[in-house]
Every structure is written in C-alpha cells, then in structure tokens.
Amino acid sequence: AEWCGPCKTLGPILDEVVAELAGKIILAKVDIDSNPGVAQAFQVQSIPAVFGLVDGKVASSFVGAQGIDAVRSFVQGLLPAEEISEVERLVALGDEASLVQALTIEADNISAVTALALLLVERDGDGDTDAALKLLDRIPESAETRRIAAMARTEAVDDIEATLAELLKTAKDDEADRQRFVDLLEVLGPDDPRTATWRRRLTSALF
Numbered sequence: 001a002e003w004c005g006p007c008k009t010l011g012p013i014l015d016e017v018v019a020e021l022a023g024k025i026i027l028a029k030v031d032i033d034s035n036p037g038v039a040q041a042f043q044v045q046s047i048p049a050v051f052g053l054v055d056g057k058v059a060s061s062f063v064g065a066q067g068i069d070a071v072r073s074f075v076q077g078l079l080p081a082e083e084i085s086e087v088e089r090l091v092a093l094g095d096e097a098s099l100v101q102a103l104t105i106e107a108d109n110i111s112a113v114t115a116l117a118l119l120l121v122e123r124d125g126d127g128d129t130d131a132a133l134k135l136l137d138r139i140p141e142s143a144e145t146r147r148i149a150a151m152a153r154t155e156a157v158d159d160i161e162a163t164l165a166e167l168l169k170t171a172k173d174d175e176a177d178r179q180r181f182v183d184l185l186e187v188l189g190p191d192d193p194r195t196a197t198w199r200r201r202l203t204s205a206l207f
Contacts, residue, residue: 001033006065007048009190014050016142017071020110025075052078065191068144072111091115108138114145121151129153143190150186153179160184164198172206 001007011029018027032039032047042051045063052060052074060077062070076092090102091111099116102109113135120132129152136145136152157163164184171178181202188195 001031001047004047006191010048010050010065010071012143013066013068013071016110016144017068017075020072021075021079024079050074054078068114087112110139113139114148117145117148117152121148147186147189150183154183154187157184160188161194161198168198168201168205171202178202178206 014027014029018025030038032044042049042058047063048065049063050061051058060074062074066074073092076088079088087102087106087109088111090098090105091109093099094115096116096119099112099119102112103116106112117132117135120128120135132152133149136149139145164181167177167181167184171181181198185195185199185202188198
C-alpha cells in the first residue's frame with residue numbers, strides 16, 4: 001500500500017535478494033488497497049506481509065520489515081535442496097572462512113561480498129575496513145552496500161545526535177564533515193526516524 005512506510009523499506013531488499021537468484025524465485029508485489037480479495041485470501045492482518053509459495057501453496061511467511069540477511073535466509077529456504085549451489089551453501093553458513101571460500105568460486109557474488117564485508121567491519125577490535133571497502137567495489141551499489149561502506153568509514157560515536165549537530169555546523173564548507181554526516185545517516189538507516197529529521201536539517205544547511 002502507498003501509505004505503508006515499512007513496505008517501502010522492505011521492497012528494495014526483496015528486489016535485491018530475488019535478483020541475486022537470477023530467476024530461481026519470482027517476486028510479485030500486491031497493493032492490498034487495490035486488491036482486497038488477495039489480502040483476504042491470505043488472511044493478511046498487517047503489512048508488509050511476505051508469503052513464499054511453492055507449488056501454489058504457502059511454504060513460509062513473515063510480517064514486518066526485515067533486514068537483508070533475514071530476507072535472504074527466508075528466500076533461500078524456498079529453494080529445493082538441489083537448487084542450492086555450493087556458493088549459496090557457503091554463504092548460508094555465514095562464517096568468515098566459508099565466505100572467503102565462496103568468493104574463490106565466484107568473486108563477485110553479491111551475497112558473499114556483502115556478508116563478508118559486514119563481518120570485516122564488525123570484527124572485534126578495529127575491524128578491517130579497508131578490506132571491506134575493496135570488497136564492496138566488486139559489486140553494484142545498493143542500499144546495503146552504502147550502509148556497510150558507511151560503517152567502514154565511520155568511527156563509533158557515543159552520542160550520534162550530538163555528533164550530527166556538531167558536523168552540521170561545518171558540513172556546508174567542509175566536504176569531509178559532510179561525508180561523515182551522510183555516513184552517520186546511512187548507519188542509522190532509513191527506519192530510524194532521526195534519519196529523515198537530520199537529512200532535512202542537512203538540506204536546509206546546504207541550501
């Protein structure tokens with residue numbers, strides 16, 4: 001539905017995950033306002049609601065916005081066992097060694113690149129941010145790659161709003177501060193209500 005904010009967040013994630021599978025899964029989106037009969041048939045109580053159909057029957061479902069890893073796991077679960085490739089199996093394992101092995105088979109596999117880059121950024125200590133950014137260069141930009149790249153470029157802060165307020169003072173004239181400001185918004189993510197508020201403040205400061 002047009003009024004559904006979480007639907008607009010989830011939609012691009014579904015598009016990206018389904019595209020990774022190159023035709024193994026077909027994605028159909030239904031506006032419940034225009035198709036109330038479909039909503040009734042699937043007994044939809046709230047949206048976004050996602051149903052995975054196998055042989056015309058609901059095999060799995062979830063409600064609410066989900067992150068890309070959860071969506072990827074959900075979609076993988078709809079595939080027949082024989083359809084899961086070695087790379088997909090390694091990505092599903094999710095540990096660093098398995099992801100590195102997956103990339104030796106398919107160097108630009110989107111799922112493996114994003115998962116490994118995130119692991120590198122979140123690694124205990126300082127993380128390997130340079131390696132993460134180089135990995136992300138292998139694949140097309142997406143909302144998820146922008147978020148991970150922003151995490152790689154951004155040092156952890158105790159009070160993100162105080163940091164944003166300070167950066168806003170210099171963002172117009174200092175490109176580095178402006179980039180750090182934008183990176184912090186990417187780290188917050190589109191679901192955080194502070195993101196839209198601070199993005200508007202940045203626009204006002206710049207123009």
